[in-house]
Amino acid sequence: MSPESTHPAPTWVEGAAGSLWDVDNLPYGVFGPRDSDEPARVGVRVGDLVLDLAPVAAAEMLEVAHVFEAPSLNPLLSLGRGSWSAVRQWAVSLLTDEAARGLVEPHLLPVAEVELQLPFQVADYVDFYCSLEHASNVGRIFRPDDEPLKPNWRHLPVGYHGRAGTVVVSGTGVRRPCGQRLTPGADGPPQPSYGPSTRLDIETELGFVVGAPTAIGERVGTAGFADHVFGVLPLNDWSARDIQAWEYVPLGPFLGKSFATSVAGWVTPLEALDAARVDLPGQQPEPLDYLRVGPGAGYDIDFEVLLDGETVARPPYASMYWSPAQMLAHLTVNGASLRAGDLFASGTVSGAERGQRGSLLELSWGGTEPFTAGGRERTFLEDGDTVTLRATAPGARGGRIALGEVTGTILPATG
Structure with missing residues (x-):
């Protein structure tokens, strides 16, 4: 995972650079494809697309890959600040490094084609x-x-x-x-x-x-x-x-x-x-x-x-x-x-x-x-x-x- 700089490198994702959802944003959500029985899982938004993190993390054999398969952000939340920062740096790297494009691009889904769930289980x-x-x-x-x-x-x-x-x-x-x-x-x-x-x-x-x-x-x-x-x-x-x-x-x-x-x-x-x-x-x-x-x-x-x-x-x-x-x-x-x-x-x-x-x-x-x-x-x-x-x-x-x-x-x- 490469460190994120103050000004991340431009993203290769079409339409995302300069948008409100550029790589300096990357919010997390829990989503499932519309009209599908596929289980909900964790993704990040970039431009008008959602990156399905679970298959990409599994392919890269990340130690924390399992948290992206959950139907809630709670497992990710429980990891703490060090892991949050590392995951964010990894996501930025995936979306700015052309070498990662072949791995990542098949797992980008249009926002209009997914349904967002309550992103976390509310404790209090x-x-x-x-x-x-x-x-x-x-x-x-x-x-x-x-x-x-x-x-x-x-x-x-x-x-x-x-x-x-x-x-x-x-x-x-x-x-x-x-x-x-x-x-x-x-x-x-x-x-x-x-x-x-x-x-x-x-x-x-x-x-x-x-x-x-x-x-x-x-x-x-x-x-x-x-x-x-x-x-x-x-x-x-x-x-x-x-x-x-x-x-x-x-x-x-x-x-x-x-x-x-x-x-x-x-x-x-x-x-x-x-x-x-x-x-x-x-x-x-x-x-x-x-x-x-x-x-x-x-x-x-x-x-x-x-x-x-x-x-x-x-x-x-x-x-x-x-x-x-x-x-x-x-x-x-x-x-x-x-x-x-x-x-x-x-x-x-x-x-x-x-x-x-x-x-x-x-x-x-x-x-x-x-x-x-x-x-x-x-x-x-x-x-x-x-x-x-x-x-x-x-x-x-x-x-x-x-x-x-x-x-x-x-x-x-x-x-």
Whole structure:
């Protein structure tokens, strides 16, 4: 395996050079050919093709060849940072060395002819709340007579435990959830009632996929982030705002969040984002020692939110207050263990401008200020709506790389 340079050699794969899926990207996914009973296995995307890694690794008799035959990235995740880097260097070499072309080219499949699976088995799922702009907006909407931020917000990355079993891959339909929500009372204040959510929303987020595990009682400092996090993917934490508003005091989100979380089918390796590293916007007051980070702790990733094919927002991840290294450090500071396949997410990404808000709650200011999409005024999601999140970041070759997109369509409630 030859080392990958800062600027990889040009790829021989037709149409990939200079694209959003050049060799400075190479995200991993789990795929199977469409309309086929072939077992799912691990591949990397280059251009508009997927490289089936299992037969190539077997032909080269790689010691880790078996991990590419699995219907999940979890065996690869468990290998740790040294193996992740070596596998990436090997894949780059295969796709840039003309001498490897005869071996590799028969195992390149068009993206349009494969079906992506959930890329990893989700062990645990934690969602954070790390955008200052989003947290401030939500505070003003939900608690208009109170301070937007609670006293703890600038001292620690606030989060909650989600439901791993309802994390689904992009393209999976999202059923409108039912639950308790307040409705106007006939002769008095609002009363709780049961029924489908009428304020269904999205949350534009970046998810982080954990590989290397830890033992119970072990902590991961901010400097250990890259040793434990394999890669990233866009994530949509669907939210039923009416159910959430009634249930979240005093213990936080529950049924308003746990019905579905959608993730992209491609996991971008952390190393592919080296050129996207940026400083955090600034933290005041200075965090406690275990949360301190140096320069380059943030990421310059630009999101795009599409509602039924129309762009309605462009949230900038570079504006996030808390870094992913701080999220992981706080997640484990009490000794909570990590497992391969753990997923933690940033919380909604929102910027300072209205067009940078990463949720419909913010775009419509709680439903009181509709935004325009499809030539009409909109607030929350309607049955049949399709939401797509896209993201790009600077790449090592001087252009941009794409993260896998995540899409979901709202299905009517049942029961």
